[in-house]
Amino acid sequence: MKQRYDAVVVGAGQAGPALAERLGKSGRKVAVVERKLVGGTCVNTGCIPTKAMVASAYVAHQGRRSVSYGVNTGEVRVDMEAVWQRTQGISGQSRSNVERWLAGMRNVSLLRGHAAFESPRTLRVGDALIEADEIFLNVGGRAVIPDFPGIDSVPYLTNTGILGLRELPRHLVIVGGSYIGLEFGQMFRRFGAEVSIVERSDRLLPREDADVSAAVVDILQREGIQFHLASECIQLQGKAGDISIEAKCANPRTEVHGTHVLLAVGRRPNTDALELNKAGVITDEHGYIRVDDQCRTNVDGIWAMGECNGQGAFTHTSYNDYEIVAANLLDKQPRRISDRILAYALFIDPPLGRIGLTEREALDKGHDVRVGVRPMTRVGRAIERGETLGFMKVVVDGKSEQLLGAAILGVNGDEAIHSLLDVMYAKARFQTVTHAVHIHPTVAELLPTTLQSLVPVK
Incomplete structure (x- = not known):
């Protein structure tokens, strides 16, 4: 016997629960199917636990160099069991928060088990068949296991x-x-x-x-x-x-x-066990589900969000996929993936914040490229903190005077980059930044100075 829903969300990662809540509030009867841990990669094996460990590592590093600040701490010893306990506690709390959020949603039921298509409107979850006119896939990805000689006999670790x-x-x-x-x-x-x-x-x-x-x-x-x-x-x-x-x-x-x-x-999408062929859903040669600018697959009534659609392997792009789907389906607003500006960070210390085009990409696209660079050794906030490695770099189109991209490799670079990202979304000229008065002493206050040092690049 089939269970009938108005909508089914497969996967409780970053996009799934948020969309389920909106769908439930619209009056739809919604099922969220999760085969393992609620919260997806970010909460369980990605952003949250890894950045918790990065924070522990940062404290250890600062402890070893504390004498340069006039602070004597003695020998620094790392207790990996305590690091593990802290990390698991933070990750577990985040997962519990998502579970409570789902449990309190109106018109939304959480089903545990693996989902696979039986037809374009039917999914099998364990022994049950569920049917819906709207199906949203948010199944994420996992680590690639390369076909190296010895891979079957030598123990190895992945990010999990x-x-x-x-x-x-x-x-x-x-x-x-x-x-x-x-x-x-x-x-x-x-x-x-x-x-x-x-x-x-x-x-x-x-x-x-x-x-x-x-x-x-x-x-x-x-x-x-x-x-x-x-x-x-x-x-x-x-x-x-x-x-x-x-x-x-x-x-x-x-x-x-x-x-x-x-x-x-590398990563690969978790699409290989969905039986997508039974629904007629098309994937590319790597298994990513092909979607249009609004996250719709080639099959009417089926959408794909997050890492499995190949349009971004980040938590923030997955959440934006939810926003795009909800805007078009529920709010009648024409939001699109192609409106998204590339933005990500490398969370080493100091971090790298990256947006838009690189210098090389801008040249390859035929832009009249102007570049401004400022080393972190000339940023007061970095000097005061004793963290002067890295630099700021901005890429501008000389004709339109608009920002094309930027990289900030340095203390607080992952935060400061957003002031430039917002200007790019506004499609404003770079002078919007150079004419702004920023707070001193901060890292972001040197962005106007960096943009005032533009030189042409050929």
Whole structure:
């Protein structure tokens, strides 16, 4: 016997519960289906627990350098069990908050189990069949497990498994030098582990401008992290506590020995077990669900939000997908994915805040590029805090005088970047920032100065 709903939301990540609440308030009878942990990646294995650990690592780092501030703390020791307990407490509280939120929603029921399509309007959840005219997929993603030789016999960690460590690795080897790998690398180095990062590209963060990538490497090398770049043809050998990662195609050939290995080579969508073919929903070659500018799939009545639609792998883009769906479906407002400006952060210390186009991307698109740069060594707030690594960089179109993008690698860069992002959404000229009077002493007060130093780039 089928259970009938007006709408079904599959996945209780960032977009799902918020949309379920709006749908319920509209008078629809709604089912939210979750097969594992309410809250999705961000709450359980992503933003919240990892940034809690980053905070612990920051305190350890500051404790070791406190003498430079005139503060003597003695030997700094990290208790990984206590770090784990704190992290799990914060993550667990966030998950409980989402569960209570769902439980209090009008017209919304939470169903536990795995959902798979039987038809475009029917899903099987365990032994039950549920039917709805509106189905919203918010199933997220997971770590890619590469087909390396030795992958089936050598123990490894992913971004999920590493959160369960309650003892400090002696030597953590990370395969993958992008955002997840770098954040965990600095974090565990500050906890006291040796850290080596093996990356197949010839430089870190290849999507960023070369000066940003080089500055990130400099920051992490200062803390003792070892890098092995251009490492192709990777294979794993060994056993728990004694693992080697060999890059057979590197020149010279590279072999790194460690006690633990973290695989951080990318993400894949959780769409492979949805039986999308039974609904006729189209995916791309990587399994991401194809959607239009309003998160609609090729099948009428089915939407896809969040990481599984390939339009953004961030909590903030997932939530924005919910806003776009709700605006078009419930508020009759034509919001679109294409109106979104790229924005993200790398949460090493100091953080990298990034918006819009890089300098290279702007040149490739044919813009009349102007660039302004200011080192953090010339930012009073950074000097006062003794945190002067990094720089600010703005990219402007010389003809329209509008901001094209920016990067702030430095203390509070992940916060200060938003003043530029808002100007970009307003489609205002960059003089909107240069004519503003900012508070002293802050990091953001130097953004007008940076924009006043624009030079042409060819």
